[in-house]
Amino acid sequence: MVLCLIGLAVVCYGILYAIFLYVLDCDLELAFYEKFGKPISRLRGKVVFITGASSGIGENTAIALAKHGVKLVLAARRKAELERVKQNCIACSNGKLAENDVLVLPMDMLDFDSHEKNFNLAVQHFGRVDVLLNNAGRSQRANWENIEMRVHKEMFDLNVFSVLNLSSIAIKYFNTVGSGHIAVTSSVTGVLPLPFSATYIGSKHALHGYFNSLRNEKLTTDLRLAVTLLCPGPTFTNFLQESYTDTVGQKYGIPTQNTDRRMTGERCGELCAIAIANETHESWMGLFPMMPLLYLFVYFPIIGRIIMKVVGPNNLFRFRDSKDISLSEKQS
Template identity: 70%
Template sequence: MFFTVIGVGVFCYGVFYSILLCLLDCDLQLAFYEKFGKSVRRLQGKVVFITGASSGIGEHTAIALAKHGIKLVLTARRQAELERVKQICITSSGGKLTNNDVLVLPMDLLDFNSHKKVFDLAVQHFGQIDILFNNAGRSQRANWEHIDMTVDKELFDLDVFSVINLTRIAIKYFSTKGYGHVAVNSSIAGVVGAPYSGTYCGAKHAIHGYYNSLRTEKLGTDLQLTVSVICPGPTFSNFLQESFTGTAGQKYGNTTVSTDRRMTGERCGQLCAVTLANKINECWLGVFPLIPFVYVAVYFPVIRDIVLKVFGPKRLFKLRDSKDIDLSEVQAI
């Protein structure tokens, strides 16, 4: 009787857990913290440094933070777009932020020598930086064996090495304070390898390796460092259009349409803000059926392998991009 009760309890728990995964657009930990955790407004008075803030997830995260009066450093290459985002942030704050509370600093992340200068300007302006959110990056669509090594190097420079360089600058600064928070916008592709994005998946897996190592290394030290890895799935932005291919200097060029199964930029930005407020180590974001698939892929590898064989790479690609793959578009020219 005792074991029967336990068995029924485990079965009911499994059913309830599975239903939740099908209803949510993020993992269960993040969903719990959004409902019962710290409000984003707890970050009021803090300063968040955001890269890639001129569009997409970076822009919407900035707006989500601004609504609660969090001071912002907005960086990207396009100053005009940064100024646009700044005005939206000030308006969205409902009077909580003034012109002086949102700092625009144009920066090319591939100019590694400029990173410290820009970061120091932000510290000089506000007197502090509390959170670094490495959001900038580009995706990729390409047939694995046709990728030119130049593309591998260019994508890693942007998506990995620029992130690591800026993060090291931030950690040296945080070490003088004794505490800090570094976050990075990774991808579900950094958790589960996606087809036709070999270099991008490699870059995001590298980010996980760097950041997980950093988190472990700082445990029990004098530096109280929070390390967050945020993993969005497909999101409405210009990310797909700007993606690398297998050929250096070429952009993928495909755009999203309103019927695609993607998370909105607003929703993704809100969940990023919740992650920062609650100091979550790692989180997964995505519309159904992405989150259940990731749980299966991570926790049930045998089932994952069966699913991958049944669906095949082309159907998985369609799940990701809401369109069929055209190999002529992704192989090197």
């Protein structure tokens, strides 16, 4: 009788799990925190430094934080776009933020020598930095064997090494004040290695290795350091159009369309802000069927491999980009 009850409980749990994954656009932990966790407003008055803040997920996360009175450092190459984002953040804050509460820092992440100077400018302006959100980066669409070695190097410089350099500067600062928070925009492909983006996916897996190691390294130190990996799925941004290919200097050039099945930038930014407020370790975001696929591939890898083989790489590619075109068709 007891075994029957246990079996029934397991079945009911599995059914509820499946239902939740069907209706949710994020993992179960993040969904729980959205309803019952710490609100974004707990970050009011804190200073969040965001790279890649001139568009996309960085811009939308900045706006989501600004609505709750979070002070912002907006960093990217395009000053005019940063000024636009700044004014949007101030307007969305409904009086919680003034001009001096949002600092614009024109900054090229590939200019490693400028990182410390810009981080110090933020500290001087606000007297503190509480959170570093490493968001700058680019994606890729390419066949594995055709990727030029310089593409691998350029993408790792941007997606990995620039992030490590700025983060090490931030951590040294956090060491002096006793606490801090490093957040990194990874991707669902940092968890699920989808085809035709080998360099990009390799860079995201590298981020998981580096920052999971960092979190574990600081567990028993005096520094109270939170480390959050943000893993969005397909989102309405210019990310796809600006993607690397297999050739240096070339962009993928296919924009997103209103008919694509993607999470809105606004929703993605809100979920990122919730994850930061609750200091999650790793948060997944994406529209159905992204969440069930992630859970299957991570927790049931044999089933995941079978699905990968049955569905096939070209169909997975079309699903990921919401485009009825294969990479070989696009390149021809």
